[in-house]
Amino acid sequence: MKAILLAGGKGTRLRPLTLNIPKPIVPIFNRPFLLYQLDLLKQVASIDEVILSLNYQPDRIEELIGNIHNLGIKIRYLIEPQPLGTAGAIRFASDFLDDTVIIFNGDVLTELNLSAVLQYHRSREANATIVLKPVENPSAYGLVEVDQDGNVKRFLEKPEAEEISCNTINAGVYIIEPSTLHRIPKHMPWSIERSFFPALINDGERFVAYVSSGYWIDIGTPASYRQVHRDIMDGHFPTEPFRSKPKGTVVVADSAQIEDGVTLEGPCFIDEGVVVKTGARIGAYTVLGRKCEVGNNVNIEASILWPSCSIEAEAFLNDVVLGQGCHIGRNAVIQSGVTLGDKAVVPDYDGFNR
Structure with a gap:
């Protein structure tokens, strides 16, 4: 058949x-x-x-x-x-x-x-x-x-x-x-x-x-693409890496490097080779793809980062999707459902004051 x-x-x-x-x-x-x-x-x-x-x-x-x-x-x-x-x-x-x-x-x-x-x-x-x-x-x-x-x-x-x-x-x-x-x-x-x-x-x-x-979703839009990750983290579609995991689980790959002073809020997923530096916060419903680098005091909330993204110090991401190899500059702010394609570059924001 x-x-x-x-x-x-x-x-x-x-x-x-x-x-x-x-x-x-x-x-x-x-x-x-x-x-x-x-x-x-x-x-x-x-x-x-x-x-x-x-x-x-x-x-x-x-x-x-x-x-x-x-x-x-x-x-x-x-x-x-x-x-x-x-x-x-x-x-x-x-x-x-x-x-x-x-x-x-x-x-x-x-x-x-x-x-x-x-x-x-x-x-x-x-x-x-x-x-x-x-x-x-x-x-x-x-x-x-x-x-x-x-x-x-x-x-x-x-x-x-x-x-x-x-x-x-x-x-x-x-x-x-x-x-x-x-x-x-x-x-x-x-x-x-x-x-x-x-x-x-x-x-x-x-x-x-x-x-x-049973569970069903069409993943064909950025909004539904973000939603399917949330649904899997919440157990609505039982599959790895969150199958049978308690609600709010933080999944961190063995080779990821999480420095002291980092805040991880579940549910979230951190893949192989990721580096997260001191002072960063990785909020709920965030996915950090393989070999992403997250700088000091970065704040990431409910966002999906494909492999090899680099996020410079003090940047803020909320509800975004980044394609592979994106570079987000120091102090940059991206939010409200923004989706960036592969290798997009957002420059430093020197005038940012928080």
Whole structure:
């Protein structure tokens, strides 16, 4: 049995973080995001191969995955000649599909019993199954309407308030039978949500929904990227490095150097090779990536720093994300949800007085 990870998007909503690195391998703590999705797929023993459908910076993904030993599952790389959309990418992989296929959007992190979804798909003798997630604010999403028997009836793309008839959204996880894929034209962009699924409904195919109450997030924006780190630290999505840890845990790698007089407030994560100098404060929900250097009396609150960032003395960071290799000058202040791309430089602020 095969699974497809739709990992070809440019990650434009997550820019500038994705200018130099494709979204599937942006770090969540110190692991590429893609590995969390592979962890979920490996729960299904019958999956013997995962097809990575790539287009944007595919070499970066192949290089990273290729350097991971004992991945635990076979990977096939398919590089789209052009961006083919969610359905077009599946059609592009169809020559390798001879059985039921599980499909994952490249943005989704979820706690899901995937084996139970597969069992449901088979028990309903469905040609397609979509996983849905109930949300509190359905107006912000495209909705999926089902009948009392769990059959999918229609898709509502970000409806007006008076049009809202349900609170279930597309969770970006599907199970599909290859016999349905002829509806997708070859070698052209095609949407699974706007074209393929409506065609199944119109043709009367057995298309059912599985509603999941487990954790779910789309990591595709800076705000949600920050949020997923908070959620893992708070135990809402149980995974390393905070699995089974007490609330408010400070996780510090063995090779990190924390000088005397540093304040660490949990939950926070400090990776290998990090140096934090005297007088610095590392506040809750902060992530310091590998080999970051934090100067004297720096104050960092609820921020995510990718590897090799340097923060000079007296700087203040609050609720920011810094790409790899950023340099923040002495006395600089950055806050209010700012996101900086790789190697950004913020100069010293000589007139700062606190």
